[in-house]
Amino acid sequence: QEPAPSRPIPRSMAGPGLLAYILTSKFDDHVPLYRQHEIFERMGADIPDTTLVDWCGAAMRTLTPLIERIEADIMASDILHADDTPIRVLDRSAKSKGLGKGVKQGRIWTYVRDQRPWSGAAPPGTVYYFSPDRKGEHPRKHLKNSAGILQADAYTGFKALYETRADGSAQFREAACWAHLRRDFHDIWTGTKSEIAKEALDRIGQFYDIEREIKGLSADERHAVRQQKTKPKAEAFHAWAEAQLTRIPGKGDLAKAFRYGLSRWLSFTLFLNDGRVAIDNNAAERGMRPIGVGRRNWLFAGSDTGGETLARAMTIIETAKMNALDPQAYLADVLSRIHDHKINRLHELLPWNWTPASTVNCKAA
Template identity: 70%
Template structure:
């Protein structure tokens, strides 16, 4: 029965909570994180019992991703998922309360306070904007209107991505040098051209909105030029949320807030395992088989990036 499967999943994630919390603690203190969110429908029995509609509300799932592979970093990749019952900024402020460094995300207003300078010092987080998000705005306008201006914007951004393909996986200093030489002139030219174009088009058009979005975050869009670790876009976080989008077509909604929280915990351990090249089913089967006998002070040994199957671990010990 589905109720039995749901119960098993919930108890499994509760059993693995110490391990999941260890994954979260390791990733969330990283000095460079990708962040994004997506809606999730949640059954709200209180509303249904009171006759207030169909009893379904909209919550959010946030994904926070560390992926240093594009710049040959040494920290293993991982993803942390968090559920919240609404889209209020208080949730991201709580999620990122201990974060320091750079946050690559979209223009969600809830992040704004994280970029504000602290009393007597710099801000805790610097904003890195997403060129893929900006490109999407121009592409949507071009697809519907065949605008030559939007087409040129796409071509200009495309040349930046051509450079990125050539330096993907290279050390941060190599990426920085290439961007300074090749990308920076193109970025500066793009924004100078944007300022000219915005004077020629209707101010309320979607094309003007796209230009204003870029110009208003010019510093954030240029941060990747000064730090070879920073990606040109936020695609790692968007990819991390893709399983949620696919899942919505199958399970429609979470049965309650607790179910959505279980989903977030399950996604954290499953997607982190996948990012580290593991078969998540084999990993979970092994961990669940041995977790009750595993010493709490040796959790690091069974983190996805350190894990070896129990048989392999015994062979090495022998």
């Protein structure tokens, strides 16, 4: 008799299909575990909240070798988008400040590889990390083995990554985000109806018109078009912005927006010289959207360990979705196979390489 297949969680009654449903419901559909408990109870299955928590943590430990492969592959990319966002974390020490007794503010970081806009060869994916605070040591640790181009906001914690070394090199070149700058002018326009802010929006909008035309073209083609069409408009924007600073109050929000762009002009124009670089950091901001949706449902992570579980689950689920997979079907199949899969062939289960077991078995037959 053939030995029974390994269970996703040793000595547990939870099967791969059930675990995949629970993980997808919690981390993709954002249904808190206490609501899932109520749903299961209506179906006649009494699964305590504590058991669901244990299953989520154990399933993530089972998937850890695969998640680590995803992380290693994506973080080795020479172009990354980065962003972070706060989450509330239950603080059982009850010493937290500012968010109410027993609640502190943690952080979720994301690093995204998305070469689809320039038809790059590497598959898309996103890595999430949790940290208990927003100290700059966290992104430096995440990116310690990475190098190339980093597209992010102006957070000071990234500054050390751009600094010139003794040999004249730097770990990363900085690519700034035009959407971020545009948002500053948009807020000024909606609040004050400033004609100067409106003109800034119109000028930046012309850059985006060109970007829509070149989406999906090769890096070389994008570079050629940007040099021909966008570069003259960018140079005109720079000259116009400097002229506006001589006409407007120096301490206002409008002047602050202009100075933000002009002081980081090399970073804002890096995309003109490299067709692989995006005009903005929207890829990372899209990666943060599920966290924003989730916060309105689960309100807070139960602990730092819960924040780490959230980050690992989001890594595998969001990467699966970026590769056009149904995350529940993918997780169910992987959880059913991972313990019996040869470790030197684990790359076959990565989202961009995955073939369902049913398909593999049909080919073998």
